[in-house]
Structures are given as C-alpha cells and as structure tokens.
Amino acid sequence: MDVRVNAEAPQSPQHVEIRREDYRPYPWKVPNTRLKFTLGLGKTRVQAILDVEPNAAAESSDVLCLNGDELTPLGVWVDGSPLDSWLMDGDDLLIPLTPGKHEVGIDTEFSPAANTKLMGLYASNGMLCTQCEAEGFRRITFFPDRPDVLSRYRVRMEADKAKFPILLTNGNPIESGEGADGIHWAEWEDPFPKPCYLFALVAGDLKANRDSFTTMSGRKVELGIWVREADLPKTSHAMESLKRAMRWDEEVYGREYDLDLFNIVAVSDFNMGAMENKGLNIFNSAYILADPDTATDGDFDNIARVVAHEYFHNWSGDRVTCRDWFQLSLKEGFTVFRDQSFGADIGSPAVKRIDDVRTLRMIQFQEDSGPLAHPVRPDSYIEISNFYTATIYNKGAELIRMMKTVLGEKKFRAGTDLYFERHDGEAATCDDFVKALEDASGVDLTHLKLWYSQAGTPHVTARLEQTGGKAVLHLRQSVAATPGQPVKKPMAIPLKTALIGEESGAEIASERLILLEESEATVEFDNISEPALLSINRGFSAPIVLDVDRKPDDLEKLAASDTDPFARYEAMQELMLRWLISTAKGETVDPQPVIRAVGDTLRSNQLDSAFKAEVILPPSESMVGDRMDVIDPAAIHAAREQLRSVIGRDLSSELANAQRGGGQPGHDVSAEAKGARRLRTVALGLLAAGDPANGAKLAKAQFGAADNMTDRQGAMMVLASLEAPQRKEALDAFYARYEDDPLVIDKWFGVQAAAQRPDTVDQVVALAEHPKFNPANPNRLRSIAISFGMNQWAFHDESGRGYRFLADLILKADKLNPQVAARLVPPFGRWQRFEPKRAALMRTELERILSTPGLSKDLYEQVSKSLV
Ligand code: ARG
Numbered sequence: 001m002d003v004r005v006n007a008e009a010p011q012s013p014q015h016v017e018i019r020r021e022d023y024r025p026y027p028w029k030v031p032n033t034r035l036k037f038t039l040g041l042g043k044t045r046v047q048a049i050l051d052v053e054p055n056a057a058a059e060s061s062d063v064l065c066l067n068g069d070e071l072t073p074l075g076v077w078v079d080g081s082p083l084d085s086w087l088m089d090g091d092d093l094l095i096p097l098t099p100g101k102h103e104v105g106i107d108t109e110f111s112p113a114a115n116t117k118l119m120g121l122y123a124s125n126g127m128l129c130t131q132c133e134a135e136g137f138r139r140i141t142f143f144p145d146r147p148d149v150l151s152r153y154r155v156r157m158e159a160d161k162a163k164f165p166i167l168l169t170n171g172n173p174i175e176s177g178e179g180a181d182g183i184h185w186a187e188w189e190d191p192f193p194k195p196c197y198l199f200a201l202v203a204g205d206l207k208a209n210r211d212s213f214t215t216m217s218g219r220k221v222e223l224g225i226w227v228r229e230a231d232l233p234k235t236s237h238a239m240e241s242l243k244r245a246m247r248w249d250e251e252v253y254g255r256e257y258d259l260d261l262f263n264i265v266a267v268s269d270f271n272m273g274a275m276e277n278k279g280l281n282i283f284n285s286a287y288i289l290a291d292p293d294t295a296t297d298g299d300f301d302n303i304a305r306v307v308a309h310e311y312f313h314n315w316s317g318d319r320v321t322c323r324d325w326f327q328l329s330l331k332e333g334f335t336v337f338r339d340q341s342f343g344a345d346i347g348s349p350a351v352k353r354i355d356d357v358r359t360l361r362m363i364q365f366q367e368d369s370g371p372l373a374h375p376v377r378p379d380s381y382i383e384i385s386n387f388y389t390a391t392i393y394n395k396g397a398e399l400i401r402m403m404k405t406v407l408g409e410k411k412f413r414a415g416t417d418l419y420f421e422r423h424d425g426e427a428a429t430c431d432d433f434v435k436a437l438e439d440a441s442g443v444d445l446t447h448l449k450l451w452y453s454q455a456g457t458p459h460v461t462a463r464l465e466q467t468g469g470k471a472v473l474h475l476r477q478s479v480a481a482t483p484g485q486p487v488k489k490p491m492a493i494p495l496k497t498a499l500i501g502e503e504s505g506a507e508i509a510s511e512r513l514i515l516l517e518e519s520e521a522t523v524e525f526d527n528i529s530e531p532a533l534l535s536i537n538r539g540f541s542a543p544i545v546l547d548v549d550r551k552p553d554d555l556e557k558l559a560a561s562d563t564d565p566f567a568r569y570e571a572m573q574e575l576m577l578r579w580l581i582s583t584a585k586g587e588t589v590d591p592q593p594v595i596r597a598v599g600d601t602l603r604s605n606q607l608d609s610a611f612k613a614e615v616i617l618p619p620s621e622s623m624v625g626d627r628m629d630v631i632d633p634a635a636i637h638a639a640r641e642q643l644r645s646v647i648g649r650d651l652s653s654e655l656a657n658a659q660r661g662g663g664q665p666g667h668d669v670s671a672e673a674k675g676a677r678r679l680r681t682v683a684l685g686l687l688a689a690g691d692p693a694n695g696a697k698l699a700k701a702q703f704g705a706a707d708n709m710t711d712r713q714g715a716m717m718v719l720a721s722l723e724a725p726q727r728k729e730a731l732d733a734f735y736a737r738y739e740d741d742p743l744v745i746d747k748w749f750g751v752q753a754a755a756q757r758p759d760t761v762d763q764v765v766a767l768a769e770h771p772k773f774n775p776a777n778p779n780r781l782r783s784i785a786i787s788f789g790m791n792q793w794a795f796h797d798e799s800g801r802g803y804r805f806l807a808d809l810i811l812k813a814d815k816l817n818p819q820v821a822a823r824l825v826p827p828f829g830r831w832q833r834f835e836p837k838r839a840a841l842m843r844t845e846l847e848r849i850l851s852t853p854g855l856s857k858d859l860y861e862q863v864s865k866s867l868v
Pocket residue numbers: 131133134271272274275276309310332385388819
C-alpha cells in the first residue's frame with residue numbers, strides 16, 4: 001500500500017522546538033490497548049487494537065493523531081471495518097473519527113535487526129528487546145506516544161520456540177500455548193494503566209536467577225533476573241541488591257510492590273543504564289553482571305544503585321508518572337534522590353555524599369555553566385533524549401534534598417505519602433509534587449521553586465568577621481547568565497553552618513540551617529569564646545559554588561578537625577584546589593600545608609580507609625579548570641602532576657603502608673575491605689607520581705597478585721599512564737585473560753583512553769581501529785569516547801587532533817545511533833572556556849559537524865546550541 005501524504009499540512013520543518021507552555025491534554029482517552037506481536041529478528045509484525053473515547057478534560061477533535069517513527073501502516077480498521085481515509089502527516093498517522101467510542105486497529109511491520117538506534121523493538125545478541133522511553137514506542141506501532149495517555153495493556157507474543165524460548169512483557173502471564181511449525185505463544189496482561197514509554201517486551205534464549213520476596217503485607221513476589229546461561233553466576237549481587245531495595249522502600253517510604261512478578265533482563269546493547277518498565281525492567285548488562293574477578297567494587301556499587309533506582313521507579317515513575325517530558329525530573333530527580341539515600345543507608349553516608357557531589361561537580365556544574373545549561377524543568381527542547389542530563393537527574397535530586405532539609409525527616413515523609421496517595425494512577429507535574437509536600441507539612445516552599453525554573457549554579461561568597469564574643473557571617477550570592485536567561489533572581493539557598501574553635505577543634509556554635517534568600521545577608525553568632533573557623537554548606541546542603549574567605553592555615557585546621565565529615569573533605573579539596581590554581585597560573589606556592597594535611601589524614605587512626613582515599617585524592621584536572629577563568633590544560637596538568645609527585649615523595653612511607661594495607665581477600669565486599677582496596681590504588685597512583693620506576697614495579701606486583709578486579713584494574717590504570725615496560729605487559733595480559741568478556745574489554749579500552757600520556761591521542765586513534773572496537777555497541781563506543789572526552793589534558797591536545805578524532809567518531813556514530821552520538825558532544829561545549837587557540841580549533845570541529853548533511857536532530861540540537 002502506498003503512503004498518502006496530507007497535502008494541506010505544512011511540510012513539517014526538520015527540527016521543531018517543543019515548548020512547555022504549549023501543553024494541551026490529548027483529545028482522546030485510550031482505556032485499553034491490545035497488541036499482537038509476530039516476532040522475528042528480520043521481520044516483526046504488530047497488530048494494535050486501541051479502545052478510544054473522547055477525553056472530557058480536553059478540547060474535542062474529529063481526528064485521532066497517532067505518532068509513528070519510520071513506520072508505515074499496512075492496514076487501518078475502525079470499529080471492525082477497513083478504513084481508507086487515513087493520512088500521513090510527516091511521521092504521524094491521522095485517522096478521522098466521529099465523536100464517541102471507537103475501536104481502532106492498525107497493522108505495522110518492521111525489522112528489529114535493522115534498528116541500530118536501539119529505540120523501539122531491536123535485536124541484541126540474537127534476542128529481541130525494547131526501549132521505549134522517551135519516544136521509542138512509536139517505532140513499534142502508531143500510538144499517542146506521550147506520558148499522559150495511560151492505557152491497560154494486553155499483549156500476545158508469538159515466536160519460534162527454538163530461537164525465542166522465553167517470552168516476557170509487562171504484568172502477569174495469562175495464557176500460553178504452542179502452534180504449528182515450532183511456533184509458541186504467550187499472552188500477558190498488565191492490570192496497571194501505564195503510558196506507552198513503560199511498555200516492554202523481551203524474547204530470547206534466556207535463563208533466570210529466580211528468587212522471591214515477601215512484601216510487608218505478606219504477599220509473595222516472584223523475582224527473576226534473566227540473562228544468557230553463561231552469565232547466571234554473575235547475577236547474585238543484583239538479586240541481593242533488588243531484595244534490599246524492595247525492603248528499603250517499604251521501610252523508608254512505605255512503598256510496597258504491587259504485582260506478583262518482578263523481572264529484570266540484562267542486554268548487551270543498551271543506550272542508557274536501565275529502564276523501569278512496569279514489572280519488566282530492562283538493563284544494560286553492565287549494571288547487572290558482576291563477580292569479583294570481573295567487576296570492581298565501583299561496579300558492585302553501581303549495580304546496587306541502578307537496580308534500586310529502577311525498582312524505586314515502580315512508585316516514583318510508574319504508579320505516578322509525568323504529565324509531559326518537561327516534568328522529567330519529577331520522576332528522575334526524586335528517584336535519584338531515593339537511590340542516593342538508599343546508598344547512604346547501606347554503606348558509608350559520608351563517602352556516598354562525597355561521591356555524589358563529585359559526580360555533580362564534574363558533570364552537572366560543567367553543564368550548568370556552558371551552552372547546554374537548562375533548568376531542572378526545561379521550557380523547550382528539540383529532541384527529548386538530549387534532556388536525560390545531569391541537571392534533570394542530579395541537580396533535580398539536590399533540589400529534592402533541599403526540600404527535605406527544609407522540612408525535616410518527618411514532614412518530608414508526610415509529604416511524599418500524600419504525593420503518592422493523591423496522584424496514584426496519574427500523570428503529575430513538578431508543581432503537584434511541591435504542592436503535596438506543602439499541604440502535608442504546612443510549610444510554604446515557594447522560595448525553593450525557583451530551582452526548577454532558573455538554570456545556572458549559584459555562586460556564594462562567605463566571610464566571617466569576629467570581634468569579642470561575637471561573630472558575623474557575611475553572605476552574598478549571584479547566578480551567572482545562562483542561555484535564554486540573561487538576568488537571574490536570587491535563589492533560596494539552605495546552608496548548614498557551624499563554627500569550629502580554632503584551638504579546641506570543637507563546635508563552638510552548633511550546626512544551624514541558614515536560609516540565604518536575598519542577594520546579601522548577614523548572620524550573627526553570639527557567645528563565641530575563641531577564634532572561630534567557618535564550617536559552611538556542611539553535607540553539601542546546597543548545590544552551589546562557594547568562595548569562603550579563609551587562609552590555608554584555617555583550611556588545614558578544618559581538614560583535621562571539622563566535625564562534619566563532608567566539610568572536612570571540602571576543606572582538604574579547597575586547600576589542594578587553591579594550590580593547583582595558583583601553580584597553574586605560574587605562581588610559586590608552598591605545598592607544605594597540603595602535604596601536612598594529607599599526611600595527617602593518612603596517619604589518622606580515627607578515619608576509615610574509604611574516607612581517607614576520597615580526601616587525599618587531588619581534584620581532577622577538569623575540576624581545577626572549572627574554577628579558572630581561562631583553562632590552560634597543559635598548565636593545569638603540570639601543576640597537578642607536580643602536586644602528586646610531591647605528595648608521593650614526601651609521604652612515601654605513609655603511602656606505601658596504605659598500598660600494602662588491607663589483607664582481606666578480593667571477594668570480601670565489606671565496607672572495610674572495599675575501603676582498603678580503594679585506598680590501595682589511590683596510594684599507588686601517588687607513589688608512582690613520586691617515583692615512576694618504583695611505582696611501575698609496585699603496580700605490576702599489585703596487578704600480578706590481585707585476586708579481584710578492583711586491585712587489578714587499579715594497577716593497570718596506574719601503569720597505563722606510565723612510561724615503563726610493565727605497562728604493555730599488564731595491558732596485554734589483561735586483554736588475553738578477558739578477551740571474551742565484553743564488559744571487561746570495555747574497561748581495557750576505557751583505561752587506555754583515560755591514560756594521562758602525551759601520546760594518548762595516538763593511542764585512541766589506534767584503539768578505534770582495533771578489531772574489537774564497534775561503534776554500534778553503546779558501551780564499547782563510550783568506553784573510548786566518554787573516557788577520552790573527560791581526559792582533559794589528552795582531549796585538549798594542542799594540535800587539535802583530539803578534537804578531530806572525537807568529532808569524526810561522533811559523525812560516524814550519528815549514522816547508527818543519534819541518541820548516543822549526541823551524548824558525546826558536551827566536551828566540545830566548553831570551547832569558550834579555553835585559551836583562544838584551542839577554543840578556535842574546537843569551534844571549527846563543531847562547525848564541521850553542523851555542516852555535515854543528514855545530521856540527526858539529536859546531534860543538530862546539541863551542536864547548534866554548543867556554538868551559540
Ligand atoms: N528512565 C530511565 C532511568 O531510569 C532512563 C531511560 C532513558 N532512555 C532514553 N532513551 N533516553 O533513568
């Protein structure tokens with residue numbers, strides 16, 4: 001059948017901007033959706049039957065507009081009769097309908113194997129799986145692909161039993177059977193109405209790690225983690241994490257699981273981390289598979305975090321979903337906050353907070369100060385996939401954390417209870433969330449709402465003035481202009497603050513919550529008995545950049561005595577940052593205060609190893625760059641290397657102790673054993689900076705003796721940046737040992753792309769030609785491209801070859817998978833921050849990308865915005 005085009009409709013421009021203020025409810029309701037899949041890798045046929053009826057809450061319409069993407073209708077039926085009068089409007093299908101209830105049927109057909117975008121239904125390793133968020137369902141069938149259209153699904157799957165013995169979708173299995181010619185089928189029903197982005201289907205030769213969980217009301221839930229048979233032994237950590245998360249959500253938020261079945265499937269080709277489809281989460285295998293021989297402690301933690309995150313979405317995402325994609329942070333910011341709290345509860349809260357803040361600073365702060373800056377609740381987008389950002393996720397989580405800080409534990413919980421109760425089964429907005437917190441607590445949160453709409457990281461300066469028994473804190477805030485927001489209002493900034501006695505090291509003014517709401521404020525402290533040190537933004541109570549007027553001496557004292565562990569870490573970071581910035585600017589500064597503070601930390605009997613490791617690790621080169629007006633990557637690199645080598649030399653015996661310490665075997669995943677391993681590799685890196693030849697020896701020994709991936713990869717990472725024969729030996733041995741394990745080979749690529757060497761550009765160029773490099777697999781592509789883009793010194797090689805390499809790779813990836821390609825652009829977005837020569841080279845590459853014919857809208861949006 002040929003495709004008819006709506007002649008009257010204007011030829012839709014290629015890249016339209018969608019605006020939040022244009023939101024209108026959908027004219028139709030779709031109470032029921034029946035889908036019938038005839039599954040095959042090369043060809044899959046889908047028959048969709050939708051019950052539709054007018055939506056009383058919307059303006060009525062005589063057309064049913066259904067979204068499609070690369071689909072052609074093979075047939076359309078209305079109320080059982082074939083219909084000829086449908087039209088195509090661009091990718092969308094328009095079906096004329098008289099008012100009232102109708103049954104609409106549509107047949108489509110497509111090739112999962114040809115789907116390299118990995119959105120919709122696609123093939124991975126011989127199996128079939130789906131990814132529908134945000135707008136992938138429209139690649140499966142024509143449908144109102146928007147989160148505010150909720151429908152009940154009944155799904156029939158039919159496939160060759162030998163190739164696809166396992167058939168899974170959302171909800172509960174109802175019936176199954178076998179047909180002729182080796183065909184089998186299964187029919188499932190999901191009792192919970194859901195938006196189509198939560199639809200999922202999996203067909204393949206999979207085996208399950210099965211377990212069960214009894215909910216707080218005594219219902220038994222069958223749990224299954226589905227993988228290829230050979231991977232079954234690597235699923236136990238994910239299963240344990242799932243059960244812990246289920247219990248935690250009952251205890252902390254009162255949320256109980258609601259189906260008889262909860263399934264997780266691991267797939268090797270996946271655009272993001274994982275997906276919270278109702279009752280059938282689909283995961284990037286990197287966030288499921290682990291054992292001590294192949295996964296690091298960091299991988300184990302990430303698995304616990306992502307398994308919990310997706311599980312928590314069952315309430316914050318599935319039971320209560322988003323009205324439109326501008327509200328994405330409603331589910332993502334809140335769910336990240338929930339997974340962060342879970343992580344703090346099952347591990348060390350201080351170390352977890354340090355880790356989360358590091359991610360925020362490295363990724364979100366850069367985003368917020370560059371051309372791609374956008375509010376937590378954006379006002380417009382061209383491609384929604386580009387808005388799955390650290391701002392929506394991590395800054396969104398900080399915003400929820402601030403609300404909780406202001407309300408306190410109890411009122412916050414009353415607020416979330418009311419939110420879930422009030423909006424269960426609905427598509428809600430960020431305003432609805434705040435309203436529920438306000439109504440339950442009686443506290444007005446209007447002042448915090450600006451964090452949803454105003455982009456940019458606030459800068460706060462603080463100065464403490466002391467006379468006699470009185471101390472006065474002077475605060476001042478500003479927010480720099482961001483795209484589309486030239487003038488900013490002052491934000492409400494909750495600052496947990498205390499004063500620490502300079503001599504006693506004790507809290508002489510105990511912690512209080514200061515809410516800075518105006519551009520300037522002063523706060524008084526009385527009865528101050530000794531010289532006071534300012535401990536402010538404790539626990540990182542607000543996501544801001546803080547500039548405190550403090551001498552290195554004060555920072556050194558705070559690093560040793562602040563009663564808030566996070567503030568202690570901050571004092572040390574600030575001490576190192578200041579030294580690094582001054583040195584990068586060509587000033588000569590005494591490193592002794594830093595050395596003393598690092599030495600005291602290492603020698604302390606009170607601090608645990610994990611905390612020590614975080615504290616003594618100098619800030620990354622890009623974090624130093626972020627705090628400078630003009631970034632000179634070579635000068636920053638030289639300064640940081642100088643600091644690392646002084647620490648390595650002056651504290652060699654303390655570091656050697658730390659590197660040797662912790663005799664626990666590699667399968668011991670207690671906090672203590674993990675901390676010892678973390679400290680071991682951080683110490684090894686510093687030792688190698690102080691004495692590269694000895695460092696290479698130590699690293700090779702650690703590599704050879706390792707009985708776990710954390711120590712092995714840590715040693716290889718240190719060696720990767722060195723110029724020593726052991727480097728190649730380790731890399732070759734690692735490759736030979738893990739050749740057939742894709743997740744570990746990703747590490748092998750990543751470590752080399754992250755190496756700090758003058759020839760890293762040559763190395764990545766060669767790696768991209770390696771037979772195991774495959775740009776169609778997102779994990780493999782990212783193993784080079786993300787690690788290299790974040791490697792400031794190497795990526796910003798003077799020659800501009802780093803830029804050219806990454807731009808070429810982005811263009812190549814765009815042809816296969818625009819969503820993943822567009823996520824590689826941000827390092828280029830910082831071009832205006834660099835010295836003029838590099839800035840010009842970066843700009844040239846962005847322009848070259850933009851002038852390439854046939855660019856996806858994903859890439860077009862990121863590149864065109866980066867050039868402004
Ligand atoms: N909702 C998923 C999460 O848990 C992310 C899915 C995003 N997918 C995409 N293709 N943009 O965070």
